[in-house]
Structures are given as C-alpha cells and as structure tokens.
Amino acid sequence: MTRNLPGWLKNLLLGEMPARHRRAWLVLLWTLLVLVPFADYSLGRSAFHLNLYPVPVALSIFLFGHPGLFSVLILLVFYHLVQVGLQLEAHAVLLNNLAQLALTYVVGLLCTWLVDSYRALYEEKSKLASTRHELLLSLTHELRNPLFAIRGIVRNLARNLKRMPEDQVVLQLNEAQAAIATINRDVEGLTQVFRVDLCGLEPQIKPTKIREIFNAVLKRHPIEFAPQHPIVIASHCDQDKIVSVDPLLVQQSLDNLVSNAIRHTDNGRITLNFESREGRNLFSVEDEGPGIPQQDRERIFERHDQGSREKAMGFGVGLYLVRLYAEAQGGRVGVEEGAVGARFIIDLPEETS
Incomplete structure (x- = not known):
C-alpha cells in the first residue's frame, strides 16, 4: 500500500x-x-x-x-x-x-x-500479515514432530516388516495414524482461524442430544491412537438430554480440548462430562496431567499463547478457537483445578439466541 x-x-x-x-x-x-x-x-x-x-x-x-x-x-x-x-x-x-x-x-x-x-x-x-507469518512459522514447527515420527515409523517398517510380529506392526501403524490425525487437526485449526478472521462466525443453533456430540468426539479419538489416554464419559452424565446449541461448534470445541489434554499429559484418563446448572449448559473435559498454573488460566485462550505447560501447546489456536466458539453462542470458556489435573469448562446458556 x-x-x-x-x-x-x-x-x-x-x-x-x-x-x-x-x-x-x-x-x-x-x-x-x-x-x-x-x-x-x-x-x-x-x-x-x-x-x-x-x-x-x-x-x-x-x-x-x-x-x-x-x-x-x-x-x-x-x-x-x-x-x-x-x-x-x-x-x-x-x-x-x-x-x-x-x-x-x-x-x-x-x-x-x-x-x-x-x-x-x-x-x-x-x-x-504478521498473524499469517506467525501461524505459518508455528505450524511449520508443530508439524515437524509428527512428520519425523511418521518418517521413523515408515523406515522401521520398511526395514523390519518381515521380522516384526503382527501386534508390533499394528502398534506402529496406529502411531502413524495418530501422527497423521495430529497433522490434520493442526491444519484444520489453522484453516478455521483464517475463515473466522475473514468471514466471521454464525452459529447454527438446533436441538441436539448430548450423546450425539460425545459420540462424534470419541470417533475422532479412537483408543488405538492413544491407548495411554482412555477417553471416558462421566458416569452421572445424562447423555439423553437435548440441548439447544450449535452441535458442530461444541463438538469441535470438545475435540480441541481432548487434543490439548492428549498433548500435555503423558498418560491418564480424559473425562467428558455434561451437566445443566442454574440455566446453564456446562460441557467439561478433565485430564490427569500437571494442571494449568493460575497465572496462565486467562491468557491460554488468547491466540498463539502457549501457557507454561511443559509440552508445546500446538500453535496456539486450539484453545483460542474454543473461546471463539463459546462466545459465538453467548457463552464462555474457563479452566479450573480438577480432581487430579485441569478441568476445562464450556459454559453455554440453555436458550442460545
């Protein structure tokens, strides 16, 4: 210009x-x-x-x-x-x-x-332009690890396939699929950020069963991809309840939170939960990791912020998108101390306009 x-x-x-x-x-x-x-x-x-x-x-x-x-x-x-x-x-x-x-x-x-x-x-x-540059640099950095993992797995299979037991081959292929899924989610997140920046966000509110949302999230994270992170639904959760939300935005938000938990915890269970309280619909994802320091609990939802957890937090758009999706539906997102690790809560009104 x-x-x-x-x-x-x-x-x-x-x-x-x-x-x-x-x-x-x-x-x-x-x-x-x-x-x-x-x-x-x-x-x-x-x-x-x-x-x-x-x-x-x-x-x-x-x-x-x-x-x-x-x-x-x-x-x-x-x-x-x-x-x-x-x-x-x-x-x-x-x-x-x-x-x-x-x-x-x-x-x-x-x-x-x-x-x-x-x-x-x-x-x-x-x-x-600055945001695009930062995102591309971060994306390049984040894709390096899963790509190296895939390359290592392919090399190992190419050299030792005939000598490896079948269960070891299956394990290696599952690890490769998990790395590919990580790359796919990172690219999807980057694409969604650009789409929101350029076109805005219009939620499509409709009655949806909790079970449908949770099942969609579970399909995105099969146990074979991360056996050390079993994903469970809280026993007291009423999965047959129908809520008025944008099912796709809620599903993507929970998916991002689950991916975040897998990235930042070495092992442990990840629990999905829903409860209705005082006119609010509360979706939560709880892990068994190190938790979120108090000083990071607000800024981790800003674009590109990675907080101070020990592992890298993607390229800083996953939690940012969770916040955007919640706010688009008239809600908010927060994090608190869980029973062991961190509990992320998506707080939406029961009647979303």
Whole structure:
C-alpha cells in the first residue's frame, strides 16, 4: 500500500515517525502558520487564501487528525478577526474568508476520515500479515514432530516388516495414524482461524442430544491412537438430554480440548462430562496431567499463547478457537483445578439466541 512512497511521506501518511521527525514537522507547521499573515500582507488577499490554506491544514491533519484541523482553523479565524479589528480587512472580506474557512473545514473533515480509514486499513493489513507469518512459522514447527515420527515409523517398517510380529506392526501403524490425525487437526485449526478472521462466525443453533456430540468426539479419538489416554464419559452424565446449541461448534470445541489434554499429559484418563446448572449448559473435559498454573488460566485462550505447560501447546489456536466458539453462542470458556489435573469448562446458556 505504501511500498513505492518515499520514507518521509510514508511516515507522515501513516503517522508513524520518530520523535525528532515529529518535532521537525511541528516546526514546519508553526512556520507556515506564522507565514500566513506575512504572505497575506505581502502578496495580497486575492491570490493567497486559496493557494496556501490547504498546506497547514493538511499538515495538521496528518500530525493530529481532527483536533489538529479544528485548532488550525480556529487560529485562522482568530487571525481574520484581528485583521478586522485593526481595520486591515473589511467586514465583507471577513465574511468571504469565514465562508472559505467553513468550506475548508468540511473538506478537511473528509480528508481526516480518509486518512483515518487508510491508517486503519494499513494497520489491519499489517496485523493480518504478521498473524499469517506467525501461524505459518508455528505450524511449520508443530508439524515437524509428527512428520519425523511418521518418517521413523515408515523406515522401521520398511526395514523390519518381515521380522516384526503382527501386534508390533499394528502398534506402529496406529502411531502413524495418530501422527497423521495430529497433522490434520493442526491444519484444520489453522484453516478455521483464517475463515473466522475473514468471514466471521454464525452459529447454527438446533436441538441436539448430548450423546450425539460425545459420540462424534470419541470417533475422532479412537483408543488405538492413544491407548495411554482412555477417553471416558462421566458416569452421572445424562447423555439423553437435548440441548439447544450449535452441535458442530461444541463438538469441535470438545475435540480441541481432548487434543490439548492428549498433548500435555503423558498418560491418564480424559473425562467428558455434561451437566445443566442454574440455566446453564456446562460441557467439561478433565485430564490427569500437571494442571494449568493460575497465572496462565486467562491468557491460554488468547491466540498463539502457549501457557507454561511443559509440552508445546500446538500453535496456539486450539484453545483460542474454543473461546471463539463459546462466545459465538453467548457463552464462555474457563479452566479450573480438577480432581487430579485441569478441568476445562464450556459454559453455554440453555436458550442460545
């Protein structure tokens, strides 16, 4: 957007400049304002106003926005009132100049809006480019481990397949499938973040059975992929209850939480639960890992934050998406200390609008 502009003009247009450059522009602005009466007196009013007024006005907009525009025009109005008081300017000329200043103010407001819009667009584009860069770097880092695991498994099978017992071959293939599933979930999460950023999120609320949601999550995490992490449903959970939610968003949220638990715990059971309490639908995922430190319990739901658990937390979009999905349905997400590890809770209203 500003690639072909000179550096000084780009900095002025975007309002991003070192303090010494800003001071230099301020000196120029005040110099122009001082030259107004001098040029007015020396060159004559007939040609001066239309030619020089836009210069300090435009500079004030770039430096200070609307307050700068307003301040400069007030100074110019004051100057003309002084001219009339000193009988250097007739009342008829004063009215003409005030009308001209009023028109300048209207045009200046339009220019201020254009400058503000351009700066906001540039900032949004810069943030999007920075976010895309961070995500791609993180994704590259995160995909390296499962890809290395798959390569190691394939090499081992290629060299030793004939000598390996059948159960060992099955175990190796399950590990490879689990690594592929990890890659798939990471790519899905990245794609979903970009989709939400570009298109927003419109939940599709409909009556859904708890059992259907939980079964969909269990299918995504077969026991063969992570035998050290059995996924169970709490014994007291009423799976036949029907709730009004977006089933896909809830399923994806629980899926992300289960994936997060598998990544961050060496072993132990992962428990899915649902309960209805005081007009709220509470979905929870509880692990038997090290838990979440108190200081991390808010920021882990921010984009790209990885908290301070010992293992890496994906590329920081899984929990961020859980928060977005909950908020889109009028709810919230939080984490608390569980019986052993951490308990993540998706809190949704019973009647989601």
